[in-house]
Amino acid sequence: MESRIREAIEDLRNGNIVLIYDADGREEETDLVVASQFTTPDVVRTLRKDGGGLIFLMVHPVVTEKFKLPFLTDVYEDNSDRYPVFKALVPNDIPYDTKSSFSLTINHRKTFTGITDVDRAMTMSEFAKLAGLVGKLHDGYAMDLFGKSFRSPGHIPICAASQDILKERFGHTELSVALLTMADLIPVATGCEMMGDDGNSLSKEKAMAYAKEVGHVFLEGSEIIEAWKEWSE
Numbered sequence: 001m002e003s004r005i006r007e008a009i010e011d012l013r014n015g016n017i018v019l020i021y022d023a024d025g026r027e028e029e030t031d032l033v034v035a036s037q038f039t040t041p042d043v044v045r046t047l048r049k050d051g052g053g054l055i056f057l058m059v060h061p062v063v064t065e066k067f068k069l070p071f072l073t074d075v076y077e078d079n080s081d082r083y084p085v086f087k088a089l090v091p092n093d094i095p096y097d098t099k100s101s102f103s104l105t106i107n108h109r110k111t112f113t114g115i116t117d118v119d120r121a122m123t124m125s126e127f128a129k130l131a132g133l134v135g136k137l138h139d140g141y142a143m144d145l146f147g148k149s150f151r152s153p154g155h156i157p158i159c160a161a162s163q164d165i166l167k168e169r170f171g172h173t174e175l176s177v178a179l180l181t182m183a184d185l186i187p188v189a190t191g192c193e194m195m196g197d198d199g200n201s202l203s204k205e206k207a208m209a210y211a212k213e214v215g216h217v218f219l220e221g222s223e224i225i226e227a228w229k230e231w232s233e
Contacts, residue, residue, distance in 0.1 A: 002223060002226075002227065004217055004219060004223060005179075005182075005219070005223060005224070005227045007217050008179065008217040008219055009179065009182060009183040011216070011217055012033075012034070012035050012179065012180060012183045012185060013035075013183055013185065015034065015035065015038030015043075016034070016216070017032050017033065017034045017043070017046065017047075017216050018032075018033050018034075018179070018216055018217045018218075018219060019031070019032060019033070019194075019207055019208075019210075019211045019216050019217065019218045019219065020033050020172055020175050020176060020179070020219050020220075020221065020224070021204055021207065021218070021219070021220050021221065022170065022171060022172055022175065022221045023170065023220070023221045023222065024204075026096045026097075026170070026171075026221075027096050027171070027172075027201075028201065028204065029053075029172070029193050029194070029201045029202075030193070030194045030201075030202060030204065030207035030218075031051075031053075031172045031176070031191045031192060031193050031194065032046070032047050032050065032051045032191065032192045032194060033058075033172070033176045033179075033189050033190070033191045034047075034189070034190050034191075035128070035180055035183070035185045035186065035188075035189060035190070036057060036124045036125060036127060036128035036131075036186070036188040036189055036190045037125060037128040037129065037132065037185065037186045037188070038125070039121050039124040039125045039128070039190045040121050040125070041116075041117040041118045041121045042117075043121065043190070044117040044120050044121045044124075044190075045117050047190070047191075047192035048117070048192070050194070050210070050214075051192030051193060051194050051195065052192070052193075052194065052195035053192050053193025053194065053195050053201075054157065054192065054193060055120060055156070055190070055191070055192045056156065056157040056158070056159055056190075056191055056192070057124055057127060057156055057157070057158045057159065057188060057189070057190060057191075058101075058159050058161065058172065058173040058176045058177055058188070058189040058190075058191055059103075059131070059158055059159065059160055059161060059173075059177070059187070059188050060131075060161055060165075060177045060180075060181065060187035060188065061160065061161050061162070061163050061165070062134065062135075062187070063131045063134055063187065063188060064103065064158075064160040064161075065139075066134040066137065066139055066142040066143070067131075067134075067142060067143055067146045068139070068143045069103045069104060069158060069160060070103060070104070071099070071100070071101070071102070071103055071160060072100065072102045072103060072104070073090075073091060073099065073100055073102075076089065076090065077090075097169065097171060098169075099162075099169070101159040101160055101161065101162070101169070101171060101173045102157060102158070102159055102160075103157075103158040103159065103160045104152045104153070104157075104158055105152060105153045105154045105155065105156060105157045105158065106123060106127070106150040106151065106152050106153075106154040106156050106158065107119065107123055107150065107151055107152075107154030107155055107156065108122050108123040108126050108127075108149060108150055109148070109149060109150060109151055110122065111123060111154075113155075114154050114155040114156075115155045119155070120155060120156060123150070123154065123155070123156045124156060124188075124190050126149060126150075127150070127156075127188060128186045128188040129186075130145060130146060130149060131186055131187070131188045132186040133145075159171075159172075159173040159191075160173070161173045161174045161177045162174060165177060165178050165181075165228070166178055166224075166225055166228050166229075170221060170225065172191055173189075173191075175221050175224045175225075176189035176191060177189060178224055178225075178228045179219075179224055182227065182228065182231050194207050194210070
């Protein structure tokens with residue numbers, strides 16, 4: 001396993017942010033990523049100010065299965081007869097991928113509006129805390145606990161990793177979940193895309209310069225994919 005992967009794993013274990021760039025020819029975006037179990041209001045503030053994109057959760061398929069979380073595309077398809085607008089909005093033209101990873105949006109039931117740094121940190125850290133228990137919970141009970149703790153819709157979107165991690169889909173969701181799994185952390189990540197001042201995503205070069213300036217590890221998706229193959233064997 002490469003030294004930068006080891007460094008990133010150690011940083012994640014210490015509650016620090018790492019930067020992940022997916023790939024040239026894909027989204028070509030860099031996400032700020034932190035283990036959700038360590039997400040605090042200060043972390044959310046950093047993501048909001050230094051990232052500027054959507055702040056969201058990236059979740060391992062074992063967790064989504066326990067909580068019975070659907071892909072939104074499946075919800076749209078199953079309900080398109082009743083709500084024809086879903087059929088009109090089918091995301092069949094995503095230029096960088098074959099399927100959207102978006103699931104539900106949530107707020108913790110103890111939040112107020114759900115959008116403040118404090119509220120979003122609570123939603124994400126509490127989600128991770130509950131996700132850390134799924135191995136000990138029966139499916140139905142896990143879903144009941146999830147419903148007792150969270151409401152939907154909310155201000156935190158959930159992105160669900162594909163079933164076979166880093167075999168068919170190679171997005172930030174899969175890359176982040178794989179990295180957390182290798183770090184032996186709860187496989188739920190908090191992420192935020194880095195935006196530039198020109199109205200576009202922050203360039204790879206500027207993201208690398210930011211990482212160097214603030215002392216964060218910058219990883220390319222290919223590095224994580226190779227480490228995952230090695231770790232999985």
